Amino acid sequence: MSNSADHGRVRASYDVVAEEYQERVGGELAFKVVDRALLGVVEEAAAGGVVADLGCGPGHVAGWLAGRGAKVVGVDLSPVMVELARREHPGAEFREGDLLRLPAADGEFAAAVALYSVIHLEPAELLPAFAEMRRVLQPSGTLLVAFHLGTEVRRLDEWWGHQVDVDFHFLELETVAGLLAEAGFIVGARLEREAYPEEAQTRRGYLLARRD
Template identity: 85%
Template sequence: MSHSAEHGRVRAGYNAVAEDYQKQIGGELAHKAVDRALLGVVVEAARGGLVADLGCGPGHVAGWLAKQGASVVGIDLSPGMVEIARREHPAAEFREGDLLRLPAADGEFAAAVALYSVIHLEPGELRPAFAEMRRVLRPSGTLLVSFHLGTEVRRLDEWWGHPVAIDFHFLESERVAALLAEAGFTVEARLEREGLPEEAATRRGYLLARRDAG
């Protein structure tokens, strides 16, 4: 299957579940202390510059960042998600776009987060996506990436009663760190944790990286 067809399946799936996703996941940061702490690091690193939420879904992370005083742009593949994000979080800006072709200017962002969005990319798309993230970050800009830990690929055919066809690629921290390095980032911090009772039962990985100045 072509990359465009694969992304089309992801877009269609998230469009189908957008309202349910907002109801089920939209308040998740309330019980994610580690995520809030790492997002706080991103806000501080941005130093008042623009922050991108890449794969923003219904905009709850972007909304939280905005409440911390950050200027935020959320970007998502799903127009249904973008519509909800604009409705629920008017303090942030939202754009429709693909991780491989971000609708942003070179160096537009001081920092960016990609929380569980790269898990929908095919293995060969990860490095190009990270290179695109580097493009839209200013020199020495901060990037926070999170993902499910492992090597499996899980296919979801039904989600909250909606038929979908979405693959979730679990990733290994060392491999993601290596790909970030190839794309022009230096990984500065790594964290792994177990899933919370409120989450799917998977282990989670986080990498905090800085765009190389060159």
């Protein structure tokens, strides 16, 4: 399992790119029709309860959900991202925290989304992260996880002209589904899609699961 220094690399990298990330990615739900549809499923499943956006970045997903009337708590490792999210999306709450130690009470959330946040975890950290997500969800709570499909690890030392040090772990759909099941989730839907022209050209995977 990676140590805190590795998460520090991720934190520092996202701190550095936060403002540009917001400019480039903050409006992406406008063209991500599949994501919007799945987020609508999550919102409906939450039935008025609180939805967690785990690895929320600049808060655009949390803001979209809040704009539809949902109660949302975003969590991100990067304090600069959290500050940016609070500025851009005052209708949601944001907390600084790690996926392995979520700043939330047991069963606090009716549903949760983790969109492209588990890709920065080491393979051995995925199961503990999913167990932690299960902890903060209510019984029968819904979880949506999205990630890049594959087996490669891409390390970036430069991102949009900024010096960074961050790894992107591509994941296989069935591997993640198996880990979710091991952590105590029932996987109800699997979906794959090709990249939209406006985004990084990677194949995408989604898993919709329910806490047992």
